[in-house]
Amino acid sequence: MGQEIDLMVNYPRTKRNVDERGMEKTEEDRAIARQFGREFFDGDRKTGYGGFHYMARFWEPVIPTFQAHFGLTANSSVLDVGCAKGFMLYDMQRLIPGISVRGIDISEYAITHAKEEVKPFLQVADARALPFDDNSFDVVISITTLHNLEEEELAVALQEVERVARKGSFITLDAYRNDEEKKRMEAWNLTAKTMMHVDEWKAFFKKVGYTGDYYWFIP
Numbered sequence: 689m690g691q692e693i694d695l696m697v698n699y700p701r702t703k704r705n706v707d708e709r710g711m712e713k714t715e716e717d718r719a720i721a722r723q724f725g726r727e728f729f730d731g732d733r734k735t736g737y738g739g740f741h742y743m744a745r746f747w748e749p750v751i752p753t754f755q756a757h758f759g760l761t762a763n764s765s766v767l768d769v770g771c772a773k774g775f776m777l778y779d780m781q782r783l784i785p786g787i788s789v790r791g792i793d794i795s796e797y798a799i800t801h802a803k804e805e806v807k808p809f810l811q812v813a814d815a816r817a818l819p820f821d822d823n824s825f826d827v828v829i830s831i832t833t834l835h836n837l838e839e840e841e842l843a844v845a846l847q848e849v850e851r852v853a854r855k856g857s858f859i860t861l862d863a864y865r866n867d868e869e870k871k872r873m874e875a876w877n878l879t880a881k882t883m884m885h886v887d888e889w890k891a892f893f894k895k896v897g898y899t900g901d902y903y904w905f906i907p
């Protein structure tokens with residue numbers, strides 16, 4: 689089995705007020721957000737990020753953690769599942785020159801508006817059917833993406849990560865450890881379709897055969 693390990697430990701925490709965002713949301717907002725179009729990335733705060741722009745301060749401190757954990761070098765290859773506009777991969781290429789990166793995202797909007805420097809390495813695709821051969825990448829990373837699938841589809845997506853990853857993988861998922869965190873998660877959630885207690889996630893990984901590393905997004 690993989691390790692429970694917080695490779696996102698250096699990612700800056702958001703300061704937005706979880707409860708406030710929870711109160712503002714409607715089912716209509718959720719439906720709009722789940723299209724992962726302009727409204728999700730660059731529309732109103734109610735339906736997503738409220739402006740999804742590149743800022744070095746987000747991924748720059750995280751890349752060295754990925755690098756050390758997986759031993760990434762110029763000869764490594766990495767796939768980002770749910771890469772959005774490619775910001776993480778852009779910083780990875782900058783900080784580990786020569787590394788091969790690829791990204792997929794279901795959002796045509798995000799790929800079209802991706803950071804120009806990495807756009808050639810990104811494509812529209814679905815986590816449930818990765819358009820790559822078995823063992824194509826040393827490492828597969830997927831940050832706060834796979835919980836947007838229903839449980840059955842998520843099992844397929846985890847098996848896809850297993851199939852294309854040669855050496856290892858790391859995913860983060862919406863999770864909670866107690867009732868208070870569960871309530872906060874429900875208030876925060878805009879797009880996720882599967883949220884579980886951390887122990888339920890671990891049992892799920894075992895059931896579906898996911899052997900990579902993992903950590904939680906807990907608002």
Ligand SMILES: C[S@@+](CC[C@H](N)C(=O)[O-])C[C@H]1O[C@@H](n2cnc3c(N)ncnc32)[C@H](O)[C@@H]1O
Pocket residue numbers: 724769770771772773792793794795798813814815816830831832833836837
């Ligand atoms: C919360 S965003 C995270 C983006 C990026 N990984 C990050 O951490 O900044 C979730 C991303 O998952 C993508 N997504 C949702 N469902 C997907 C699917 N079935 N296959 C691939 N990408 C998907 C969305 O378009 C969106 O870019």
